[in-house]
Amino acid sequence: MSVDLFARCRDYDVARAARAAGVYPYYPVFAGPGGPVAELDGRTVIMCGSSDYLGLAADPRVIRAARDAAARYGTSRSGSRMLNGGTPLHAELERELAAFAGLPEALLFPAGYQANVGAIAGLTGRRDAVLVDAEAHASAYDGAGLGPGRALRFRHNAADDLARRLAACPGDAARLVVVDGLYSMSGDACPLPAMITTCRRYGARLLVDDAHGFGVRPLDVTGVDLLTVTFSKALASVGGAVLGPPEVLDYLRHHARPEIFSAVAPPASVAAALAALRIAAAEPWRGERAIAGAARLRAVLGTQGHAVPAGAGPIVALPLPDLASTLAAWRGLLAAGVYVNPVVPPAARCGLRITITAAHTGAHLDAVAAAFAGRVAPPAAR
Ligand SMILES: Cc1ncc(COP(=O)(O)O)c(C=O)c1O
Structure with missing residues (x-):
């Protein structure tokens, strides 16, 4: 006697009913x-x-950059960056992302989702705590859940609730706080100065996921430890990046599984993001x-x-x-x-x-x- 794994799929009629209606x-x-x-x-x-x-996904300059990159470098590196390598475009995009954001260095990931999961799960250890804003993106929660540390949720944009939860963490726990710069569902912004002050008070590191703000509105990164961005929104492409101190990014190069075990973003996507980033800076x-x-x-x-x-x-x-x-x-x-x-x-x-x-x-x-x-x-x- 065994249970058919697919039985749950046959029983799942929510989508079927909605389609029929x-x-x-x-x-x-x-x-x-x-x-x-x-x-x-x-x-x-x-x-x-x-x-x-x-408004850049159909911009002729971005399309031309993607087309030229595919012609010059092919459509795929066909493997991970660690083993199969990137192109000069990958390094160029990392340099320009870091300069644009005002942070020391950037490391590309195949998607913004993977940047969050890779940074959060890759950095944290068994004793550590990851404190995530209640309205942060699913990838922040998935990163916290995938890592070996404790995942905790604090009230949306509430520095006082965050402070309470940070204070309750054991003394030997390293703490990572994750917020969005601009929240994807409610559209409101994170009160960054209050979050930075709270993190400093409790010795926590702060990761800001600026998927929806990057390239759209300036972000003061003073006091921000790590920034994650995606190319799938303002930058008219797909891919993502983690920005921060070189030693942290080097650690992630060797501990962030979504970067190590997934194929590097293709040259056309990287070139499109680079062209869009330059346009965002100039316009x-x-x-x-x-x-x-x-x-x-x-x-x-x-x-x-x-x-x-x-x-x-x-x-x-x-x-x-x-x-x-x-x-x-x-x-x-x-x-x-x-x-x-x-x-x-x-x-x-x-x-x-x-x-x-x-x-x-x-x-x-x-x-x-x-x-x-x-x-x-x-x-x-x-
Ligand atoms: C806040 C936030 N972070 C991360 C992501 C993931 O980005 P990507 O589409 O590059 O995987 C999204 C995507 O919707 C998002 O809204």
Whole structure:
């Protein structure tokens, strides 16, 4: 008598039921390149569900860099960087990332997810404690869970709760605190000075995951021990990096399993990220424009009667009461030609996540606001 491992898959009918009801919001297939508008199921929609914050994923300069790199270095190094090596582009991107961020050195990872998992799990030992903000990305939790240390959660953006938990750690535990620079779901920023002060008081090291802020808004890294970034958002590519002191990065080169046991990012991805980074540095108006567009949308939604949380970046979060109202709002907006991301369980709160990029025009933002006016009921009308 044995149990079939696949039985749980046959019993899992949540996605099947959602597809049958026409409310399945995941794995859409877009035709054509990224940009402020996209083609979905033969229709043109305004794209407010992408993290291409600087509007560079379809930029001819970025595309040309990727194409040239593939022609010069091939499509893959076909293995890990440790054994199979990188290209001069990999080293160049590391140098320019470090200079841009104002930190000594950078180490590339195949993805931002792997940068977090590799840094957190790679650095911590059995006696150590990893304290993660309640709204930090899943990769921070996965890194804390994969490592041999104790994983602890503290209240979102609450330095007092962090202090309490740090104080309760055993004296022989090294402590790593993990926060996001800009939170991906709520769109709010980390109160970094308070976190830095708290970490210093308890001798903890601070890792800031700036996946959503890097290249979009400046970050003062004074007092930040480690920074992780991703290329899958503002840098119009895929890949990630850990930035910090050379001795820590050298340790990670030999202890971060996602870097050692996974293939190095391909030259085209690295070249695209490098081209996008140079554009981000030369054209700071792009990040400013995305942030201003999001602020404008928050204000308009506020005048429509929505309770929109304050945000510091290009992400607009709109909480909704439950799964049904979230899927209805998502579907209504899609019918009106606006693509946003529904946030549903297992996320802590239901609602919509709307992202604004530098490529959105005033006309796009007006059209998004008009779509909301007809399709998403504010609290007073529910
Ligand atoms: C805060 C945060 N960190 C890390 C990641 C992982 O980045 P990547 O897409 O490069 O794996 C994401 C991706 O959504 C994220 O939102």
